[in-house]
Amino acid sequence: MRRRSVARKFSPRWATARAALQSLTRDYLTRRKSIPVPKSRRKWTSSVKILGARQHNLKNIDVELPLGVFTCVTGVSGSGKSTLVHDVLYRNLLRAKGQSSDQEPGACKSITGTHRIGDVVMVDQSPLARTPRSTPILYLGLFDQVRELFAAQPEAMAQGLTAGAFSFNAGNGRCERCSGTGYEKIEMQFLSDLYVRCAECEGKRFQPHVLKVRLHEKSIHDVLELTISEAIHFFAQTGEDCGARISDGLKVLDEVGLGYLRLGQPLNTLSGGESQRLKLVGHLSDASGTRNLFIFDEPTTGLHFDDVAMLLQLFQRLVDRGHSLVVIEHNLEVIKCADWIVDLGPEAGDAGGEVVATGTPEQIAQAEKFAYRKISSRHVLSEVREPLHVIREPRRRRGSHAQIDARDCEVLAYAQDDSES
């Protein structure tokens, strides 16, 4: 009897079933979680108009891109989306705004309405920094305040340390051997460089007398090792105004699901999706009030469904702040959430390069020539009324799993804000 129970505990089948209960992929496969279709589409009144675009395969087309809304540019691969959005729109707008572009703008007669937008910003998944010198807390512009908090501690004052001593990028508080990076580069003659932990500071970046200064029992190194979520609690409980401001400033990262990053994680080690999200957070926390045009070319590349849900929420927040979004996308989950669609096609190369349909996702779903009709855009849009099960859910037994069921079925609060704007 005893043997059997042990065998069951460690059986691979049992392990698989337990793992599956935590699998977000399973939740999307079985449609327990899904990205809901917005209840309404934003209306728009102003736009940017591209007239006579004829770069590459574009057939001398006029395209109107609405402002203050989330627009998706769709169409089969090779239909001309990147040509229209990168070469024609982005590069001409850069030139109109007096910014240099390393490549020649795509050919078109004119673009009108450029004065209606502030900056034009291309957001991709490329790394935010090439060196390990920047980290999330530096990127959010909150590290200066952290350093001031440390400099105000009795131990720092007794030693005569100013905020500058708590910088790992400059000043004389950082470890001299590794210049504050925490590791040393060993150049290998025929192989790529090797990085090893600094023998002097053991990866702690600072000199011992700086590490001796404690803020609520944590050294500056301990603080940089905190995750964003931990740091939000830590700074809130310091009881100082400055601490509360740091805590509030970090919350936006937690809201977009990056609460697990560490304050001191070098930005060049972030994944593509993490980098993209952090860039958007940077724009969300920008208080300048300019209404920008954000451009994305297939931003969901490499993202899990759950990440797509999070990215869509960020998109909606940017638009709610008055910005405009032009997103090239094949992913139907994203397309169905847009306010407006510009569909290029009908096919690739010379057989493409025309505007096939424009309108809201509902209008496009009715259109005769939409490139995605075959993939059944109507199904995607109708799923609110009638969920389309990809894989049937297994029958549930009563009892021990009941609790897990309740947790699994919780509404995906961050998937989409459906409130009318």
Ligand SMILES: Nc1ncnc2c1ncn2[C@@H]1O[C@H](COP(=O)(O)OP(=O)(O)OP(=O)(O)O)[C@@H](O)[C@H]1O
């Ligand atoms: N530099 C170039 N010179 C000549 N033709 C080009 C050039 N760049 C793109 N094209 C052609 O223009 C057409 C449109 O290309 P584009 O990159 O705009 O497609 P796309 O809709 O963005 O496709 P995808 O979804 O695969 O990214 C394609 O037939 C492509 O081969």
Ligand SMILES: [Mg+2]
């Ligand atoms: Mg493209």
Ligand SMILES: [Zn+2]
């Ligand atoms: Zn060192």
